[in-house]
Amino acid sequence: MSQTSSTGVQPRTQTPRLGWLSRPRSFTDSRRFFLFFMAAPAVLYVLIVGVWPLAQGFWYSFFRYNLIRPARTKFIGLDNYIAIFEDRGARQAILNTFQFTLTSVSLQLFFGFCLAMLLWRDSRFNRIALAFLLIPATITPLVVGLIYKALLGADYGLIGYYLANAGIGPRTGLLTDSGTALWVLILIDCWEWTPLMALILLAGLKSLPADVLEAGRADGATAWQRFTLIVLPLMLPSIFLALVLRTMDAFRVFDSVFVTTGGGPNDATNTLMVLAVKEGLQFFNIGYASAIGNITILFIACMAAVLLLVVRRADVRINGK
Amino acid sequence: MTKIANFRLSKTTSVLGASLLALLATTAYGQDKPLAGVTLTLASQNDQFGAVLAKLAPEFKEATGADLKVEIMDYGTLLTKTTADFVGDTKGYDLVTMDIVWAGAYAENQYSVDLTDWVKRDAAELELDDIYPVILESLGQYDGKYVAFPFAAYANVLAYRKDLFEAAGLDVPKTMEEMVADAKTLTDPAKNQYGFVANGQMGAAVAQDWMQYNSQMGGSILGADGMPALNSPENVKSLAVYKELFADTAPPGAIEYDWGGREESFRQGIAAMMQTWSVGAPGYSDPAISNVVGKVGIATAPVGEGVAPEYGVGGWGMAINADVDAKQQEAAWTFIKWLVSKPIHKEFNLDGAGSFMRISQMTDPDLLAKFDFLPVIATTYENGNGDYRPRIPEYPEIQDILGSAVNAVLSGAVEPQAALDEAQAKAEELF
Numbered sequence A: 001m002s003q004t005s006s007t008g009v010q011p012r013t014q015t016p017r018l019g020w021l022s023r024p025r026s027f028t029d030s031r032r033f034f035l036f037f038m039a040a041p042a043v044l045y046v047l048i049v050g051v052w053p054l055a056q057g058f059w060y061s062f063f064r065y066n067l068i069r070p071a072r073t074k075f076i077g078l079d080n081y082i083a084i085f086e087d088r089g090a091r092q093a094i095l096n097t098f099q100f101t102l103t104s105v106s107l108q109l110f111f112g113f114c115l116a117m118l119l120w121r122d123s124r125f126n127r128i129a130l131a132f133l134l135i136p137a138t139i140t141p142l143v144v145g146l147i148y149k150a151l152l153g154a155d156y157g158l159i160g161y162y163l164a165n166a167g168i169g170p171r172t173g174l175l176t177d178s179g180t181a182l183w184v185l186i187l188i189d190c191w192e193w194t195p196l197m198a199l200i201l202l203a204g205l206k207s208l209p210a211d212v213l214e215a216g217r218a219d220g221a222t223a224w225q226r227f228t229l230i231v232l233p234l235m236l237p238s239i240f241l242a243l244v245l246r247t248m249d250a251f252r253v254f255d256s257v258f259v260t261t262g263g264g265p266n267d268a269t270n271t272l273m274v275l276a277v278k279e280g281l282q283f284f285n286i287g288y289a290s291a292i293g294n295i296t297i298l299f300i301a302c303m304a305a306v307l308l309l310v311v312r313r314a315d316v317r318i319n320g321k
Numbered sequence B: 001m002t003k004i005a006n007f008r009l010s011k012t013t014s015v016l017g018a019s020l021l022a023l024l025a026t027t028a029y030g031q032d033k034p035l036a037g038v039t040l041t042l043a044s045q046n047d048q049f050g051a052v053l054a055k056l057a058p059e060f061k062e063a064t065g066a067d068l069k070v071e072i073m074d075y076g077t078l079l080t081k082t083t084a085d086f087v088g089d090t091k092g093y094d095l096v097t098m099d100i101v102w103a104g105a106y107a108e109n110q111y112s113v114d115l116t117d118w119v120k121r122d123a124a125e126l127e128l129d130d131i132y133p134v135i136l137e138s139l140g141q142y143d144g145k146y147v148a149f150p151f152a153a154y155a156n157v158l159a160y161r162k163d164l165f166e167a168a169g170l171d172v173p174k175t176m177e178e179m180v181a182d183a184k185t186l187t188d189p190a191k192n193q194y195g196f197v198a199n200g201q202m203g204a205a206v207a208q209d210w211m212q213y214n215s216q217m218g219g220s221i222l223g224a225d226g227m228p229a230l231n232s233p234e235n236v237k238s239l240a241v242y243k244e245l246f247a248d249t250a251p252p253g254a255i256e257y258d259w260g261g262r263e264e265s266f267r268q269g270i271a272a273m274m275q276t277w278s279v280g281a282p283g284y285s286d287p288a289i290s291n292v293v294g295k296v297g298i299a300t301a302p303v304g305e306g307v308a309p310e311y312g313v314g315g316w317g318m319a320i321n322a323d324v325d326a327k328q329q330e331a332a333w334t335f336i337k338w339l340v341s342k343p344i345h346k347e348f349n350l351d352g353a354g355s356f357m358r359i360s361q362m363t364d365p366d367l368l369a370k371f372d373f374l375p376v377i378a379t380t381y382e383n384g385n386g387d388y389r390p391r392i393p394e395y396p397e398i399q400d401i402l403g404s405a406v407n408a409v410l411s412g413a414v415e416p417q418a419a420l421d422e423a424q425a426k427a428e429e430l431f
Helices: A027-060 A079-086 A088-118 A124-133 A141-152 A160-165 A181-206 A210-218 A223-251 A255-260 A272-282 A286-319 B011-032 B048-064 B075-087 B100-109 B116-121 B133-140 B162-168 B176-185 B204-216 B233-249 B252-256 B259-267 B278-285 B326-340 B342-350 B359-363 B365-370 B374-382 B395-410 B416-428
Strands: B039-045 B067-073 B095-099 B149-161 B273-277 B296-300 B311-320
Touching: A027 A286, A079 A088, A079 A286, A088 A181, A088 A223, A088 A272, A088 A286, A124 A181, A141 A160, A141 A181, A141 A255, A181 A223, A181 A255, A210 A223, A223 A286, A255 A272, A272 A286, A272 B075, A272 B395, B039 B048, B039 B075, B039 B326, B048 B067, B048 B278, B048 B326, B048 B342, B067 B075, B075 B095, B075 B100, B095 B100, B095 B326, B100 B133, B100 B311, B100 B395, B133 B149, B133 B311, B149 B162, B149 B278, B149 B326, B149 B374, B162 B176, B162 B296, B176 B233, B176 B273, B204 B233, B204 B273, B204 B311, B204 B395, B233 B395, B233 B416, B252 B259, B259 B273, B259 B278, B273 B278, B278 B296, B278 B374, B296 B374, B311 B326, B311 B374, B326 B342, B342 B359, B342 B365, B359 B365, B359 B374, B395 B416
Parallel strands: B039 B067, B039 B095
Antiparallel strands: B095 B311, B149 B273, B149 B296, B149 B311
């Protein structure tokens, strides 16, 4: 029997079955397919260097797992997490990390905003001043820590020697006293990162609609009213961005603490990252260090969520949307 | 017939001929140099010996044909990198300088080659009788097996300022009680002059120095049962004295000093007395780094009244990575034997390694001419104790626990009894 149809049109030749690759696709499908392959290397990279270690860290945190004592490896459920909250030093590290983050980021926001307001007007002086102000942010925190340690040393420090001789602060130096050490670290962090905060906020200020500000002025609003009723509400997205970036960064503070105080004295400056590095890289206590890392991630995620909520609510209250 | 005068080698033939000659030369060289073509990588602590090891590398190549790459790093980095190399089986290092206190961990985890049979086989070549028994035992052995071979021994000694002691009419302290009294007498903050200096920095620095003083005052980290006894009455008392010494007689910044800071303060002339490892002693007479040239005396460390004279011994052994293949292991052993051989080890010390360990070195005229304190080191080794810091697998954690506790006491944040009680509770969890 002939395969030619009565209309004389040849039936489409059956393509060999090659699976889903050979299926006819629409333009949208092809585009999606193409985009997927374009993204695949990046996705693979993130899976390998981001997701996989994260998952492994999560898994290890349920084990007593020390690289130096592999024979003693044992599944212990949530014991590593319980141990963190039972240990005085680790509890202190959590408190210190929160105190450090909240205080330093708040101070940086306040002074950063002040700096941004001062530099708002576009002038040559302001541009030059901004460039100089950003110098601290270009120095790696480890070096900043070493510089301040050298400056504040009671025996040879350019600042510490005179402070100790003048009887200001503890005799052994500001970084060696449990009452002052954390505050010094907070100030060091502020010195380094306030200019960055100012830069982010300045970018926000520069993008404010000039007509709205002009309208406010024309309507006779005072400077304070213009700041609280126009500038602040419009700046909320920039403030949120600056806060989230700095909060995440400050919460995982490590370098400056490690080289100045090492977490001491008496855990007064111990932070979660210092603790994790000590447990993981000094004692190779991988299970416990993983648990500390996971708790840090959880805290950072919670703080970001809280920040988002606060800013949303403020946005609704101020802008009414 | 081709005339000889007209015989000319083609270019290819010339190259082949030259290559053959070069190959023959290499073979001959290889026969002369049994380790030709071998490269040994050594992870070294950045003590004085590190630079000298690197300096000796060409000489080792000349003797054996092997290349020696020396990677020098600080204490923490050395521990982290080598441990990672061992546990990851990455064979990054053939040879590792092993601190005396890591022996337990090395033995328990079999990180290094057990050298016991090789040491027995080559005993005559190593001239074991010429090495102090305390050094052989504590710098190399653990439970009777050689996990490393000693190459850099240090004696804990008292470095003191002869000029200040003479001016004050004081004799060199023989007991800890005399040392505390002298330190107070020699302290005058108005002149930026302090009687004593020791490590105060949190971590290994303060822990190791305090363990030394603690041992001299009759304290002990482990009890008779081998379990931690950190809060024993003797330890609490010695920590209280240590705190008093820091508060009344040490430079204000001493609480931040590690070994380098402590030595620096002594060389700068701020401190009158310091217990230290003998390895630092050559530096006091070096005008490039010292303000106290010719003013420093070295004596045996004081001990507590009624405590049997036992002096601290420390230092480093050379371990061979158990993961590397047999050929590398044997080459590494050749290097160790070469390094500790009498002439090379003498040269090693003359070059400033400060790592004396052979009995014959203590009376060697060349060494004595340069290092007049060798008799003090000899006395220390003859009555040496290498176990005042327990060389057990749990030592790194115990050291860290003590490092935090002692530093907290020195900072005034907590009292000795409370700090050592908490430290004891933490240490017990390790066992």
